[in-house]
Amino acid sequence: MTNIVPIPLANYRQIVVLTGAGISVASGLPTYRGAGGIWNHVSVDSHATAAAVQSDPERVWRFFAELRQQVAQAEPNAAHVAIAQAEQQLRADQHLTVLTQNVDGLHARAGSKRVVELHGSLNQACCTRCDFSSRQGFSAFSESCPRCPKCKAFQRPAVVLFDEPLPVDAEWAAKKVLRDCDLFLAVGTSGTVSPASNLVRAAQYAGARTVYVNLEPMKPHNPAFGEVVLGRAEELLPLLFGVG
Ligand SMILES: [Zn+2]
Numbered sequence: 568m569t570n571i572v573p574i575p576l577a578n579y580r581q582i583v584v585l586t587g588a589g590i591s592v593a594s595g596l597p598t599y600r601g602a603g604g605i606w607n608h609v610s611v612d613s614h615a616t617a618a619a620v621q622s623d624p625e626r627v628w629r630f631f632a633e634l635r636q637q638v639a640q641a642e643p644n645a646a647h648v649a650i651a652q653a654e655q656q657l658r659a660d661q662h663l664t665v666l667t668q669n670v671d672g673l674h675a676r677a678g679s680k681r682v683v684e685l686h687g688s689l690n691q692a693c694c695t696r697c698d699f700s701s702r703q704g705f706s707a708f709s710e711s712c713p714r715c716p717k718c719k720a721f722q723r724p725a726v727v728l729f730d731e732p733l734p735v736d737a738e739w740a741a742k743k744v745l746r747d748c749d750l751f752l753a754v755g756t757s758g759t760v761s762p763a764s765n766l767v768r769a770a771q772y773a774g775a776r777t778v779y780v781n782l783e784p785m786k787p788h789n790p791a792f793g794e795v796v797l798g799r800a801e802e803l804l805p806l807l808f809g810v811g
Contacts, residue, residue: 571796573809574778576653579750581775582663584650585766589755589781591671593644593801596637605634616729620695624721628712631724635689638671639705646754647677649804649811654679656810664744666766668756670726672705683740685733685762691725694718700725733762745769752807754780755800758789767791780804 576582588598598604613619614630643651654663655678664681665674670689674682692708693700694715699722713722727733741762745751751770756763758779771777771791779785779792780803796803805811 571803571806574750574807576657576661576750576808579776580661581744581748582653582657582661582750583744583748583752583766583770583775584663584665585751585753585756585763586650586665586667586669586674587754587756587763588669589783590646590800591641591644591669591673592755593646593799594641594671594673596641596671611729617731620721620723620728624695624723625712627723628721629710631689631726632708632710634670635705635708635724638673638689641671641673643673643677644801645811646800646804647673647679649808650674651678652810653808654681662744664740666741666744668762683737683744685727685737685741687724687726687734687737689724689726692722693725694720695723696720741766742769745773748773748775750778751775752778752780753792754804756781757783758785758792759787764789764791778807780807 592598599606614627619627650665657663665679666683666685667674668686670686672688672690690705691700691702697715697718699715699717715722748770751767753763753767767777768791777792778794778796780796780800782799784797
């Protein structure tokens with residue numbers, strides 16, 4: 568790890584931190600791709616697509632129930648805590664928004680107040696047929712797929728599956744903060760695939776300082792990032808934000 572120069576957060580008004588699976592590795596949660604990734608040993612097609620929900624809702628539900636149990640036992644790590652502490656130290660005219668691709672809820676548990684869950688959350692379920700949805704504790708869901716209390720169809724985890732678009736409200740909330748973003752960090756995400764690649768481009772377009780923080784270098788390099796800081800998120804973020 569090279570010498571880390573802290574970012575003077577006081578100089579920025581609209582701070583956006585995009586996070587991906589890499590930020591939760593130190594909490595004991597697996598990534599999806601790469602070494603030890605979930606999709607190396609579980610078929611995406613049969614467990615995490617809208618088609619799979621239609622053909623075998625029980626299988627999809629049980630798969631996410633396992634993830635939910637892992638999340639229920641996990642704790643936020645120093646990276647989640649550093650982001651929450653940075654937000655707490657801001658002036659009234661400053662904002663810090665977390666845009667997360669994670670469905671583990673660890674930012675909120677660390678104390679972050681402004682969190683946009685781009686891919687939904689494991690603590691939400693919704694009906695596969697009607698507009699019913701519910702949010703409850705990670706441990707409160709049953710292991711087998713529940714029926715909708717309104718229409719009796721199967722429920723499903725309210726997470727974005729592989730062939731599904733981002734929820735409209737989450738995408739809108741992300742666009743809103745990126746419009747006048749002046750500091751953008753991507754943490755624990757590859758930075759080269761959507762939505763990370765689009766979000767950093769929007770931040771760059773707004774004139775933001777753009778920083779890539781990850782264990783792995785970008786492949787290929789995304790020129791929308793002005794700075795690259797390589798290392799473990801839980802070590803880097805407390806230093807970058809000057810907290811902890
Ligand atoms: Zn229903």
